[in-house]
Amino acid sequence: MKKNVLITGGAGFIGSHVVRLFVRKYPEYRIVNLDKLTYAGNLENLKDIEQEPNYSFVRADIVDKASMMDLFHQFRFDGVIHLAAESHVDRSISSPDEFIYTNIIGSVNLLNAARELWKDDHSGKKFYQISTDEVYGSLGDSGFFYETTAYDPRSPYSASKAGADHLVRAFYHTYNLPIVISNCSNNYGPYQFPEKLIPLVIHNIRYNKPIPVYGKGENIRDWLYVEDHAHAIDLVFHKGLDGNTYNIGGKNEWKNIDLIRLLCRILDEKLHRESGTSEKLITFVKDRAGHDLRYAIDASKINKELGWEPTTLFEEELRKTVEWYLTNEAWMQRVTSGDYLKYYEEMYGNRE
């Protein structure tokens, strides 16, 4: 094996796409997927590659410092791609603690384990922190987030990711740990847990449930297809310069309400419903506390320096994504039972 690569959070949405890409593209690497399998982690997302000889799965909690140290000594990782996180803003608003443990303490445990393992030789090593555009805060009607934009996180989720990013950079400056960070915009595609906007809207339309639109639906997000993100991660992992940050985005801004109306039209077609049927499900509900107005990424650095750009067309890929959720109804049923139902009731049951 040429490299031992640890991917944390590989059973989640983006992580499963990254694991699949690496297992298939790099048969000479040993890919270890470490995941706690929280409500958001699902090994079903990796059924198609789980038998590959260069893949192994370890169930572990990154908050457990001793087991992180043991794992690093056992597998002698050359690279770490760190995606494991509590990732949903609404959950961070109702209970922030888990975000602090996993996103900050968990990240420090991995940093310490890498520092210990690589203390005598950094060559060929890389600690890659997968971060988010949300650490930059909220934009007004114009402007973009650049790699140089000062951090201004405004939710417990984004504050916990920002805290981790600061620590990753501190380990670079203080201990010369070879790190790299990327900050990406909103992802969409198959295997996304349906607490997030796009799969939630698809699910609700399918089952004729109200579509909860926070506030007036005027908030803007910059959407990127998850496989485009996975390809960017591949490039940054292999070619990103130590100590550098790379912004990743789709140059694809949508007001929530416009995106939801587009999904309504696509689903009317796909479900053979009369045009306008799904829009009737739109329900304006109480706004998210501290709801960031707009995110928009300037991705020119990764484009110029590493040659990355999104390869997919948004409306085409969104249609395929809708098709995937409709076809994979059994997956959706399984992830929307149990804990999800309880969460959904708590989250939306008492909304206006």
Ligand code: NAD
């Ligand atoms: P997700 O919630 O779908 O998956 C997170 C994974 O982490 C799950 O498999 C979960 O079981 C695992 N996990 C959680 N706590 C853990 C712990 N303590 N120990 C080990 N594993 C644990 O998240 P996602 O949307 O795939 O996001 C992945 C990463 O990308 C996160 O770091 C997130 O901040 C970042 N990100 C996400 C987006 C997006 O649009 N979804 C955009 C930019 C950046």
Ligand code: DAU
């Ligand atoms: O920008 C990157 C971030 O994108 C990631 O770091 C996060 O992990 C990921 O969850 C996502 O955060 P958002 O808060 O932008 O995504 P979410 O899908 O929760 O919401 C998208 C927008 O839709 C946001 O403005 C809130 C709104 N929304 C969301 C839900 C779930 C609604 O109007 N109704 C809803 O029911």
